[in-house]
Every structure is written in structure tokens, then in C-alpha cells.
Amino acid sequence: MTGTTGTTATPLRVALIGYGLAGSVFHAPLIATTEGLALDTIVTSNPERQEQARAEFGDGVSFAATPEELWARADELDLIVIASPNKTHVPLATAALKAGLPVVVDKPLAGTAAEARELAALADERGLLLSVFQNRRWDNDFLTLRKLLDEGELGDVWRFESRFERWRPQPKGGWRESGDPAEIGGLLYDLGSHVVDQALVLFGPAASVYAEADVRRPGAQTDDDTFIAITHTNGVRSHLYVSATTAQLGPRFRVLGSAAGYVKHGLDPQEADLREGKRPDATAEWGVEPESLWGRVGSGESPLTGGGRPEPTLPGAYPAYYAAIAAALRDGAPNPVTAQEAAAALDVLEAARRSATEGTAVSL
Numbered sequence: 001m002t003g004t005t006g007t008t009a010t011p012l013r014v015a016l017i018g019y020g021l022a023g024s025v026f027h028a029p030l031i032a033t034t035e036g037l038a039l040d041t042i043v044t045s046n047p048e049r050q051e052q053a054r055a056e057f058g059d060g061v062s063f064a065a066t067p068e069e070l071w072a073r074a075d076e077l078d079l080i081v082i083a084s085p086n087k088t089h090v091p092l093a094t095a096a097l098k099a100g101l102p103v104v105v106d107k108p109l110a111g112t113a114a115e116a117r118e119l120a121a122l123a124d125e126r127g128l129l130l131s132v133f134q135n136r137r138w139d140n141d142f143l144t145l146r147k148l149l150d151e152g153e154l155g156d157v158w159r160f161e162s163r164f165e166r167w168r169p170q171p172k173g174g175w176r177e178s179g180d181p182a183e184i185g186g187l188l189y190d191l192g193s194h195v196v197d198q199a200l201v202l203f204g205p206a207a208s209v210y211a212e213a214d215v216r217r218p219g220a221q222t223d224d225d226t227f228i229a230i231t232h233t234n235g236v237r238s239h240l241y242v243s244a245t246t247a248q249l250g251p252r253f254r255v256l257g258s259a260a261g262y263v264k265h266g267l268d269p270q271e272a273d274l275r276e277g278k279r280p281d282a283t284a285e286w287g288v289e290p291e292s293l294w295g296r297v298g299s300g301e302s303p304l305t306g307g308g309r310p311e312p313t314l315p316g317a318y319p320a321y322y323a324a325i326a327a328a329l330r331d332g333a334p335n336p337v338t339a340q341e342a343a344a345a346l347d348v349l350e351a352a353r354r355s356a357t358e359g360t361a362v363s364l
Contacts, residue, residue, distance in 0.1 A: 011038035012329055013077050015070050017092060018084035019044040019053055022106045025274050026135060027083045030318055032057060033281040036326040040077065043067055043084075067092055071099040079129075079329065082106060086184035090115050093130065097122050102129035102329060107193040109339060111184045113346035120339035129328055131335050132342040133321065136194040137201060139268040140287055140316035141252055141295065147314060148255075148262055149202065153297060155259025160199060160238045162253055164191040165246035171220045179221030186222035188213055188349060188356075191242035196352075197345045199230055199238040205344065207233045210361040211352035216245045228352045253295070263303045264295030268316045280319045287316030 014031050016023055019042050032039045038060075042053050045065040053061060064070060070077060080096040081104045082089055090110050096103045097119070109132045110116040123130035136142060148154055171177050178185045188211075200206065208231045213223040225245045230238040241250070253264040269289050280286045291310070298308020320336075327333035351362040 009036065009330065011036055012079055012326060013038055013040040014079045014081060015041040015043065015064075015077050016081045016083060017043040017067050017070075018082065019046070019049040020083070020085075022133075023081075023083035024049070024052065025271070026318070027081050027104075027106070027133070028053065028057070029274055029279055030322050031081065033279055034319060034322040034326060036330065037079075037322060041070065043070065067095065070101075071095060074099040074101055077101060079104065079325070081133075083133075086111070086189065087182055090119065093119055094122065097126055097128055097130065100126065100128070102131075104131045104133055104325060106133045107197070107342070108184065108189050108346065108349070109342040110346065111189075113343045113350060116339055116343035116346050120343065123339065129325075129335060130339045131325060131328070132337045132339060134194070134197045134337045134342075135318050135321055136198060136268075137337070138317040138320050139270070140289060140313045141264045141268060142198055143314040143317065144264070144295065144311060145253060145255060145262060146202070148297065148311070153260060154255060154257030154262060157203065157236050157255060157257045159256045160203060160236060160253075161241075161251070161255070162195045162198060162238065163241040163243075163246075163250045164195055164252075165241060165243045165249045167247055167249070168244040169217060171217055171224075177220065177222060177224075186213075186224070186226075187242040187244060188223050188226050188228075188352060192226060192228065192240070192349055192352070193345060195240040195242060196228065196230070196348045197341070199232075199240060200341070200345055200348070203232045203234060203236040203238060205233045206230045206348050206351075206364050208361050208363045209348055209351035209355055211355040213353070213356035223356075226352075226356070228348070230348060260297050260299045260308070262295055262297050262311065263308075264311075264313070266293045270316045270318050274318075285315070286319070289313050289316075 043064045080101045082092045083106045176185045210229040213226040216225045225243045228240040251265045255262045294310045296303035296308040297311045301307025324336035355362045
């Protein structure tokens with residue numbers, strides 16, 4: 001691995017596998033704007049995507065047609081980021097670790113918890129970083145909720161409601177909506193990976209899981225309207241909704257405690273800003289949302305009729321993930337999202353899939 005500790009060190013050279021939605025919107029811009037990291041190589045054989053990347057990052061970025069080209073020059077690289085389709089995550093992460101390279105994998109890490117734990121064991125055996133890109137831990141509403149919980153504003157939390165809902169009445173097609181189990185598509189493993197991870201971070205391990213998964217839209221092949229209920233070992237209940245069929249969107253969070261509740265509507269602005277070409281290093285108020293979108297904290301009355309007080313939303317902070325990765329590689333700082341945490345979330349997702357199929361709660 002190149003470079004030395006300190007801000008003057010040679011940047012760590014990063015290779016990004018995949019330049020679709022995840023690679024082009026999330027990973028590449030965040031890598032390129034993180035101090036201490038340099039986007040060295042992008043793996044894509046698509047000429048249009050190569051031109052798109054060249055237009056944004058200039059001649060400093062090189063291209064490879066296949067991941068195998070990276071393993072052949074492993075001594076020239078410091079980190080592999082895998083942002084390719086879900087079914088490729090395990091084989092590519094395995095190959096990268098066996099080539100001696102630290103790895104970041106977009107969620108979901110794997111299709112099963114067992115595979116995730118096998119990857120974690122391989123990384124430990126090789127003494128290499130294996131991290132999972134769970135960027136929604138750095139959403140503005142999630143950071144704000146963590147602050148409220150840390151300060152005891154809500155008392156003892158009884159129920160956590162989290163919604164990641166969209167209105168997309170026509171399927172888009174592609175691997176994310178494929179009915180082939182090998183593709184690891186569907187909302188349960190896509191948006192479900194986010195809402196389950198957030199619930200486990202906030203309220204700890206799951207004791208049991210109940211789920212309902214439906215295929216609502218004509219022509220859809222996999223779940224597009226899914227509900228997951230988690231009973232945590234500490235007694236908190238999480239009710240999680242992921243849907244592409246929601247004509248009227250509910251609150252992103254509704255958190256109910258013994259002293260007060262917190263209700264927050266709307267999505268963190270960072271994804272929309274990244275899609276529009278805005279970048280963290282060029283935007284003074286990155287991740288800041290207008291006061292009109294702040295959530296409310298209170299008790300006894302609906303926030304829609306003025307109940308409670310406005311709660312300033314903390315700025316979203318996606319750049320913090322890759323800053324933490326750089327610190328972990330250079331200085332031995334903690335891994336921001338471990339493979340074992342991803343495996344625990346996959347335990348819940350697998351239980352949810354079984355529950356939805358069998359129509360019964362599943363104990364963990």
C-alpha cells in the first residue's frame with residue numbers, strides 16, 4: 001500500500017468496478033472528492049460510460065474492460081470498490097481479497113448471511129479491510145434521529161416506523177427488477193438493505209421478524225411493495241416499509257417514545273444533488289435542507305396541525321463514509337460498516353423473505 005500517515009501522504013489509489021447508477025452517482029464522486037483518495041481506474045467496457053467518466057474526471061482516470069485487469073496490477077492499487085450488479089458482489093470481493101486488496105462493496109454485500117460471513121472470514125484471514133457502503137447511515141434524518149436518541153428527547157422508544165416509498169407504477173426492467181433469484185433483485189434486498197441496517201444500528205439485534213412481500217405492478221417480476229416488522233431483543237418494534245407502488249408517500253420516519261415522538265417527511269437531498277452533478281467539495285452547505293422540511297418533536301397532536309416543535313435537521317454527510325475508509329486504511333481507524341454488521345442485516349432479510357413466503361413470524 002502506498003503513502004504514509006498524514007495529510008501530505010500520497011493519495012490511496014482506488015479502482016471502481018461498475019459505472020452504472022451506484023458507481024457514477026455515489027461512489028465515483030465521493031471517492032474523487034475525498035482527501036487522501038484518488039480515483040485511479042474505472043472498470044467498464046461501455047464506451048458511453050467511459051466518455052461520461054472521462055468528461056467528469058479528466059485524463060487522470062484510466063479504464064479497464066474487466067476486473068481481472070485489476071488483479072494483474074494489484075501492487076499498483078490500494079482499494080477496490082465494487083458497485084456492479086448484486087450477483088457479482090461475492091465473486092468480485094473474493095477475487096479482490098485473494099489478490100491482497102482491501103474492498104468496499106455496495107449493499108447488499110451478499111445474497112445470504114452465510115456468504116457475508118465467509119467473506120468476513122477471508123478478509124480477517126488476509127488482514128484486509130472489507131467494508132459495506134451503507135450510505136444511509138449518513139442521511140440527514142438518520143443523523144438527527146440519532147442525536148435525539150442520544151439526548152433522550154423521546155424517552156424510551158416503543159416503535160420505530162421507517163418508510164422508503166416511491167411512486168413508480170411502471171416497472172423499469174433491468175436486473176434490479178428481475179424475477180431470477182440469482183440476480184438478488186427486488187425491493188427487499190435493495191431499499192430493504194437500508195431500512196433494516198438503520199433499524200439495527202439504532203435499536204440493536206433482532207429477536208423475530210415478520211414480513212409481507214407483494215408483486216403489485218403489471219409485468220413486475222419481483223417484490224415491489226414490502227413490509228418488515230422487527231421485534232428487537234430490547235423490546236423496540238421496528239415497522240419498515242419499502243415500496244415502488246405508493247401513490248401517497250408517508251413520513252420517512254415516525255418514532256414513538258414514552259416522552260415524545262419524532263416525525264420527519266421527505267428524503268435526504270444528497271442523492272438528488274449527486275444526480276444533478278453537485279459535488280461535496282464545491283458546495284458550501286452540502287447536505288443541508290430547508291427549514292420547511294425539518295421534522296417535528298412533540299406529543300399529543302399531529303405535526304401536520306402544528307403539534308410539537310420544529311427539530312433542525314442535521315446536514316447529511318455521505319462524504320464521511322469514504323473519509324472513514326481513508327482513515328481506516330492509513331491509520332487503522334475503525335471500519336465504518338463491517339461485514340459482520342452486513343451479515344446481521346442479511347439474517348433479517350433472509351428471515352423476512354421466509355416469513356413472507358410462509359406467512360408466519362421467524363425467530364432469530
